[in-house]
Amino acid sequence: MLTTGFKLFFGFAVVALVGAAVYGVASGDLSGKDYLGFVDPSSFVGVLSLGWKGGVGDHSGYVVLVFATVSAAYLAFTLVGFRDADPEAVARLGGSGEIPPAAGPTANNVWPAFGAAAAVVLLLGLVTHAAVFVTGLILLAVVAFEWMISAWADRATGDPEANRELRTRIMAPFEIPLLGAAAVAVIVLSASRILLAVSELNAVWIAIGIPIIIVGAAVAIVAMEKPSRGAVVGVLAVGVLAIVVLGIVSAAVGPRSFEHEEEHTDEEALVTEVAR
Amino acid sequence: MTVTDTPPIAADPTVETPVLPASPLVRIANVITTGEHKILGRMYILSSLGFALFTLVIGVLVGLEQTDMGGVDIVGGNEAYLQLFFLWRTGLVFLVVVPLFLGLATSIVPLQVGAPSIAFPRAAAAAFWGWLLGGGLYIGATMADGGFNAGGDSDAIELTILAMGMMIASLLLATVCVMTTVIAQRTEGMSLLRVPMFSWSMLAAGAVWLVSFPVLLAVLALSWADLRGDVVVFFETGSGAPGSLRYLAWAFDYPQVFVYAVPLLGILAEMVPVTAARRQAMRSVMMAAIAAFAFLSFGAYAQPVYNARVAQQPVFVVQNLLLLLPLLVLLGGWAFTLVSGKPKASVSVGVAGGGLLMLLAGGGVATLRVFGRLVGGLRELGDWSWVDDISDPFDDLVDTAAVAAEFRYVVLAGLIGAVAGVYFWAPKLFGRRLSPALGGLAGLALVGGTVLASLSEMVNGFLDEPDIATDVAVDSGVEILNWVATAGLAVVALGVLTVLGDLALAIRRDSSDLDDNPVGGHTLEWATTSPPPHNNFAAPIAVTSAEPLLDEEGEV
Amino acid sequence: MADDDDAARTALLPAATLPRGRTVQVGTAFAIAAVLMYFGGLFGIYLAERSVVRTAGLEWIPGSVDIQLTAPSIILWTYIISMPLAAWAVYAIRRDDRKHAYMAFALVLLLGAMTINQAAYNFDSIGAVADNSRAETLIFLIGGSHMVLTLVGMLFFLFTAFRALAGQFSSRYSDAVAAAAMFWYVIVFLYFIIWLLITVSK
Known part of the structure; x- marks a missing residue:
């Protein structure tokens, strides 16, 4: 059975594909005076070959629409494969039939905000000086490492206090x-x-x-x-x-x-x- | 080192609520380090409203400059004027409306789907800080002679482009978090068809944001790569909008501009059944209409740089004409629900309704702008002079102030809708009810100001006022209408200020007697306390319909 | 003595609950859609610019740039070989075969590093200058963006490998590993398009 998520994204994919085909053909003549575009027969070849054999009017718009089709179709098939990630479908994954609880809030963590600040340093470095850029890169690497450790520590045990302690014992030195x-x-x-x-x-x-x-x-x-x-x-x-x-x-x-x-x-x- | 290779078994998943000492430093630290979706949502809302005030002031400055079309006198030169113009237009989308909706969604969507948190809370926090710092950098870089014009300081222009990229990437990350919450964090029994309408609208809008914002990022990346080299190969010349903004123009014009207002439909779809105190009729049709509206707003393909005649393409014309169709379906559905229920007026639904009217007006402008193209298509069938007579006045609207009219109607409709949402969900967002009187006043200012700011630009469109330039000869009425439009933006700014004032006053208000469901809501966010606890719900909730709270009351 | 105490204490602690299935995969799928569109936007600009230049009867890629088939094809094959290895990591972790999962992780990371190294060499050898022409700017931007994407994919694998080492992924929960593999396949798919676009059809 087709799921709601599939219908949503596949619908978008179909709309984008039809749009791509019509746009690719109808934008074939960009120099004429006609309002609806002159339909150039070679445009059909271009559209059918995904632009490979030319003939598409506006390549940029056509390719964007084709990629929108690909992206939406990808999501549609992913979601139908996952049965929309419905709780009941997810419960069957575990074997026990019980619906696992959705993730709760995480403990406070400075690294997301620090990561954003590091990204700002990186951007400033791209404009100002290589040393600032490298500093930004180093900071981002630190953030990535700390984030990884935090993500691991969050699920190290079922006791949040022990997890915090564990993280501190490893990282504080x-x-x-x-x-x-x-x-x-x-x-x-x-x-x-x-x-x-x-x-x-x-x-x-x-x-x-x-x-x-x-x-x-x-x-x-x-x-x-x-x-x-x-x-x-x-x-x-x-x-x-x-x-x-x-x-x-x-x-x-x-x-x-x-x-x-x-x-x-x-x-x-x-x-x-x-x-x- | 401790190794936990034990097979995971069920245990209490809750993370203890951190006990917060009253020290201001600790409070600030807690805010900076939080991964709690409700706090993040609040920060988004307050920051976006602050940015709204700033952006509207910039809009007023730009408007004042347009009250004298003889040249640039107020802001200090053409360069500065263009910088402020683009800051106003881009800021209203990426500093105000999109983050405002994402803030509401970050707070409300997890509650609506019965989840204890947003998906990937740390990524959501990173998205917020990335957007906030990126937004600050964007403003700073623009003010430091940056912007998107070829004539500014090259370093500042580079920084403007990079900062905008950071802002958009952060908003994309936040979108992914919200969409994943809707798909993968739903509670037992909540199929996608039972997802509350606001969450559904965020899924539909997010789907289009997800496939259009990256195209904008690609254009920004190209702009940056081009400007970084010694030789500028892409952006040195151009007609119309200068510099790389020509490559970004599609993101601020029809049909793409409509996608920024999609969540307004979801907000209204939440409020109407609550106001009517009954279930929404033809719910799945309404969901399809919201999705259709979102998909028809996809405009990343319509890049005038690569197809100067894109507005004449059948896909473009039909798409813009069809946009009104889902809106009419939604209107019909809401009218039916209201007529068949027992409607009770409320400030939030009134404000959201005002937003819908503005969106419809924006749709009307889009229709007018493509009408000439539609009629003009008849030229291909024969040499009829009457076709020109009909289509010419509308053809001229394509690059005139009608662009500004449509942009203002639609994007400000989004702002109005988001403000309505803040009033509706205030008990869950802030643990307080906001003042209905101030809300009504703010709503009036927002809607009235939007009408003044947009309608006068629409008339100016018919008078051939260009969208951007100020040093051109225009008809005598244009400058007077620009005064009206500027006054309208000032009134909108006052509306935003009223909302911020109301929020500030609400903090002092006693909220001890606040009910869990003071508005008579039907969905899960109203099943928990106001404000919700750390884990949102005391225990997991299973649902059997799209309106679980009506099921409890035995309503059909 | 202290280690014994720790071990005893750890044994008393409850194991963490399983994360909810599909969440990471769904989030990754959305991120993939965004990545596809970013590259879609760049490919569209590349084709549009190329079309304009060729329609005017001009040379799209300047004569000073020598794009050969060999190096990019080797990169493509390296990527293609890495795909079953990514799938192997998922397969192994789902069967609690940690030893082979670690091998697969390591091999994917190694091949990822190899592709980046080869791509850097390729950029160096084709004689292109980033701001010399529209074609060269776009080639550098598309190729550079893909290198960054590969690096992100490697980091994703590195994170999952670390958590797999810590025992957090098993036959009961392997979503993050599957998500990393999903992301990797898209990296390969995008390189295939780049190979077709820039190396083959130029």
Whole structure:
């Protein structure tokens, strides 16, 4: 028996196929004045040979309609093969005759959002610099790996808590050092951009000021009787964010001109002088 | 390492609901990491409505520019005008209407089919974040002198194309998740014929999105590959719309534009039987009509770049004429259901009905635009001058402001339908009922604004105003009508603002006495609490008809 | 000692429920439909552009580009050979024959890597420059897109292989492996079209 899903997609396939045939034939004459298109006999050959032997008017539209037919027919036959994936049909797959429950919600996971952010980095890299592109690729690879581990851990046992613990035990030894190293690298890179962008004197002041602020904040937190976790995290987050944002701005502004460049220029001048 | 090679046996499938501490940071983290379909749906809805406001403001700016057809004065040059124009047109589809429907579907479809979650929840989350970040990047790149015009900054143009590709790929992923939920996550007894109408409409619309958006992706990929090289071989020249937008134009014109409004039919098909308090008559015919409307909207083949006379093709003409047929069938079915039931007016059905009227108007514009082609076909049979007399005024509509009229009628009909859906399913989406008064006001603004914004463009079409250009000589009435159209868009924006305001107010409202089924719904989403629990249903539910809640009440 | 404790604890944990059948396959089928249409769009543009150029009496593929039959045909055969191997992975996992399933996974991945390597070599050797002409841009785009698709198919297999190694696929549940195989067949089908379009008919 033909299923509803089959009828839906096969209907679309038939409509697209008829559309392809008519369109392929009727678009044969693109230069004439006629409104409904001049029917060129060679168009029939083109349509019947799926465009292989030419004769189709607008190849692009014709091929899109043929592929719509193929896609819809593929879905139609897949669904009829699966009996529309009706719960009763799926129950027969397992042998027990019981309808397996549909998948429940998954545990929270940062990787989908992180993956989208990595995709943005990748796109930015395609436009800006190969290094950014490679960073995006690496991030996407990390996401793919983490996703794979999470997907496995979700079904490792029937106990969600044990699954979480299992995932953490496997991944934490990799994640914590790598994330820590990445965070340090980002902060160092950002700080270096800031110090390179400002004047030499200001760089000295910043280099003195930032450690004082860090020590001051740490002393303040230690002095608190019961420092709240939220406050500590908040202070750290704001601090890191400030450094990263300033680093990005500084990178955009570019480094100041350095003395050694001038020396280099002098050197070049000297070489030129000697050459003369 | 723990290895679990044991044969899986039945166990409690539920995943414990994470206990959320009240800390804002943890809440934000929970939102970012969620795979819960109801939260994802809410985020889609709120983000799309936010984007709607932004896009409509851009539309108003573009409209203001068109109030003086002597040149580009307001937005700072022709380049900026074209960038904003395309941002407005593409944004309304891919930043607003399609994601709004997908947001509703992500929230509601799993509930309707009796599933504890959406299929592939993590992929659904990735789709949302991909769309949101891609959308942000798209706006940013366009604003940074990007867009699709040959004259902008080349890096920003590349980024615009890539960001649009990311957005569309993400929407495709979300579509796959929703469609898979409808097919493979249904509860016991729910055959595809018993699937609620909104879910069915998402399946039908999704089928066409699935086969048309990738063609758009292919065009975008080609645009990017072309622009990336040192020598631009495809997009350097062209008439009409500049740059690569000529290759994308089919996605924002008839018949493709209708596919963005298909879920509106599903939403209305949910509401009408509820309003009439009876089962939908000839349900399978109604399902077939929705599917037929979706399939007739497939327009990825109609690319004017490769066939400048595509609008004269019989397939194209007949397709656009036939589009109205399923709509008329649906209208007949709903009228019959309402007449034979005991209709009770509600804001959501009123707003959705307004959306349907706009869709019909859009169908009317499509008919007018192909009418000239239909009559003109008679030229092939003989040399009759009266054919030209009849067809000429309609022929001229093909590339005029009538394009904008049809686009606005249809896509804004989608927006109106989605807003109606938000009001209808608010108890399930937000755990609150929204204000009927504000809903009515918003509906009036949305429908009224759409009429102003579209009808005046339609008249301008007959006055030969071009669809895009602003530095051309036009009839005297055109600029005045453009003022009206712009005011209409501003009113639509006010409507969206009202909806957002209502949502903000609803959060403060006490919802402790909210009923599971405050609207008298017939389908499974109304069988659970408002808002639904983490797993949607306390226990799996088996159904024996398309309206399980009416079965419970013993209704025939 | 700690390992013993873990083992004992694991034995006490309930096994995970079986995922619902067909879900992954249905989702993959929808994704396949989208992939087919993406390539359909590209093929349509290729044929349309080629038709315009040839109708004008011009050369579609520039003389500087030397598209030979040998390398693409070897790639096609590599793909064709990988198809029964993908089917073998499904067959083996459905019979709980893990050893052969792992072999099949590994062979599919190996052949996938080989096709990518060969395709990269082929691009290098035909003398095409991506932005030299419309034909070359399209050849690079279509071929590049297919390479990315092959990579995605390999990742799909890699994921399923990993979960199969972890014991999550068996005769009771093998949908993801079947879905990966479905996806792989479409990759091969699309390469066959590319071979016909670009290598044979040019």
